[in-house]
Amino acid sequence: MTAYDDARARLPTDVVALCDKAITEFKAYWALRAAGQAKGSEYPKSRAAYIAMEKALEQVELGSQDDQLRPMSSLTSEQRDVITLLSEDDIPIDSLVPLAGCARRRRRTLGIDPPSLLEELVDGKPRWEIYKQAAELNEQEPDTGLPDEQRIEALVEGVLGGYPGKYQTQLERILDTHSKYAGAFAARTLTSLGQEGWYQLYSLGATLFTVLARSKTPIPQEADWLFPITAHMYPPIPIPRVVEHALALPLGRRERVLIDAMWRSEGAYSSVLAAIVAVLVTQPMEAVLDEALRYAVTKKKETKDSKASLIALEKQLLAMKKGAALKVPKRIVLKLESVLRPKTIDELDAIRQEQLRIAGDRWEGVARPAARRLATDESDDSSFGGNCEWRVFSHGKRRIDAWLYGVDSGTYFTAGTVERIGEMIQRSVRMENEDDASLEQALEAAAGAKDAAATKAVPKRGKRNEVAAGATRRSGTTEKKATAKAKKRGKS
Numbered sequence: 001m002t003a004y005d006d007a008r009a010r011l012p013t014d015v016v017a018l019c020d021k022a023i024t025e026f027k028a029y030w031a032l033r034a035a036g037q038a039k040g041s042e043y044p045k046s047r048a049a050y051i052a053m054e055k056a057l058e059q060v061e062l063g064s065q066d067d068q069l070r071p072m073s074s075l076t077s078e079q080r081d082v083i084t085l086l087s088e089d090d091i092p093i094d095s096l097v098p099l100a101g102c103a104r105r106r107r108r109t110l111g112i113d114p115p116s117l118l119e120e121l122v123d124g125k126p127r128w129e130i131y132k133q134a135a136e137l138n139e140q141e142p143d144t145g146l147p148d149e150q151r152i153e154a155l156v157e158g159v160l161g162g163y164p165g166k167y168q169t170q171l172e173r174i175l176d177t178h179s180k181y182a183g184a185f186a187a188r189t190l191t192s193l194g195q196e197g198w199y200q201l202y203s204l205g206a207t208l209f210t211v212l213a214r215s216k217t218p219i220p221q222e223a224d225w226l227f228p229i230t231a232h233m234y235p236p237i238p239i240p241r242v243v244e245h246a247l248a249l250p251l252g253r254r255e256r257v258l259i260d261a262m263w264r265s266e267g268a269y270s271s272v273l274a275a276i277v278a279v280l281v282t283q284p285m286e287a288v289l290d291e292a293l294r295y296a297v298t299k300k301k302e303t304k305d306s307k308a309s310l311i312a313l314e315k316q317l318l319a320m321k322k323g324a325a326l327k328v329p330k331r332i333v334l335k336l337e338s339v340l341r342p343k344t345i346d347e348l349d350a351i352r353q354e355q356l357r358i359a360g361d362r363w364e365g366v367a368r369p370a371a372r373r374l375a376t377d378e379s380d381d382s383s384f385g386g387n388c389e390w391r392v393f394s395h396g397k398r399r400i401d402a403w404l405y406g407v408d409s410g411t412y413f414t415a416g417t418v419e420r421i422g423e424m425i426q427r428s429v430r431m432e433n434e435d436d437a438s439l440e441q442a443l444e445a446a447a448g449a450k451d452a453a454a455t456k457a458v459p460k461r462g463k464r465n466e467v468a469a470g471a472t473r474r475s476g477t478t479e480k481k482a483t484a485k486a487k488k489r490g491k492s
Contacts, residue, residue, distance in 0.1 A: 090195035105161035183217030230267025270309035
């Protein structure tokens with residue numbers, strides 16, 4: 001008998017039934033997601049799977065975030081058995097029980113699965129603790145005694161197990177130098193995915209596709225459904241990487257994979273289409289071209305966001321259909337010049353205060369003083385709850401002031417002015433007067449960059465600058481504020 005059979009035999013039948021209900025609901029969602037019939041973030045809309053999981057935990061007096069702080073030694077045998085049953089599959093109970101991490105890590109903690117590279121002792125401590133300490137100090141990937149052949153493997157295990165650390169960031173940093181060692185591992189791992197949270201499938205999936213492409217390892221057909229372009233609330237995969245992944249697929253499969261990925265992808269429609277256009281410029285495919293045109297026509301009717309970009313991309317596709325030779329639009333790479341995370345209004349000069357006021361008014365749909373947006377009270381609907389920063393980006397002579405707030409929202413201004421030029425809603429950027437999708441994509445990618453450059457000086461409060469009349473007119477559109485708790489559940 002397995003550990004799961006033993007746990008099932010010990011538990012009361014009503015508790016087993018609740019666990020089975022949760023497992024069944026999650027498996028149904030995973031199957032729909034793999035078949036392209038459910039989006040990555042779709043299950044929280046009905047929450048059937050999540051509710052079933054919560055009921056199973058509540059039956060044994062678990063299920064609050066406070067429980068995560070309890071020591072494992074405080075668990076009853078019944079509680080431990082429920083956690084065991086809900087750890088055979090990747091059910092996201094990690095924030096609600098004392099066993100931190102995703103199912104792979106929980107199974108190792110419970111002694112069901114053998115230790116991974118991250119549990120091996122280095123100087124008397126598990127390797128994962130060294131990664132954790134380096135992340136807390138914002139250091140580069142630490143030396144944990146691993147040979148080059150195993151560094152990608154350890155970092156991937158960190159992502160999949162939900163260990164504390166910056167594993168995904170470290171993976172991206174060593175792709176160029178270490179992909180050649182990890183092709184076989186990437187192929188095995190990519191085909192094992194399917195139950196993980198959408199962030200893991202998307203971000204880690206992109207990493208593994210890159211490893212396969214750069215190591216010249218064939219991409220397993222079972223992984224075609226994971227081909228990444230964009231995802232809800234996350235920056236799009238850089239276009240050169242999408243092209244690289246596409247060209248690593250054999251012709252015949254390539255067309256079908258691209259078409260499926262195009263329609264499956266969440267995120268900004270213009271970002272999806274821009275990636276497909278770039279692939280078509282590199283490798284013409286009539287079936288993909290026709291489907292991309294249909295995609296452009298369909299999505300123009302579904303959204304106001306990025307509509308100008310969709311129209312511009314559609315024109316490129318139509319020109320391609322007529323036989324015109326196109327070039328991939330030059331990719332914009334924004335330079336981050338300054339970062340400030342203001343705590344009080346006195347840290348801002350008059351222009352930045354006015355920018356903050358405009359951004360907050362558009363976000364909430366209610367006019368309030370700028371200072372209210374910097375309050376740290378998360379129960380205050382007018383406040384950004386401490387999640388607010390000001391950045392300055394530049395591209396050539398053009399400079400942009402960006403206010404980023406509320407987890408996935410933002411407002412963009414011509415630098416040093418109150419001229420609003422665009423905004424971000426749920427990580428999807430829309431520029432007011434831009435036909436070029438490249439800037440929108442660059443700003444989306446920049447919004448996702450966590451390890452920003454060192455903070456530089458920002459103009460302090462002084463004599464009030466004049467602002468253009470009419471430039472601060474508040475929009476009548478109200479964007480609802482998403483809570484951090486909802487965001488957390490939406491990632492699974």
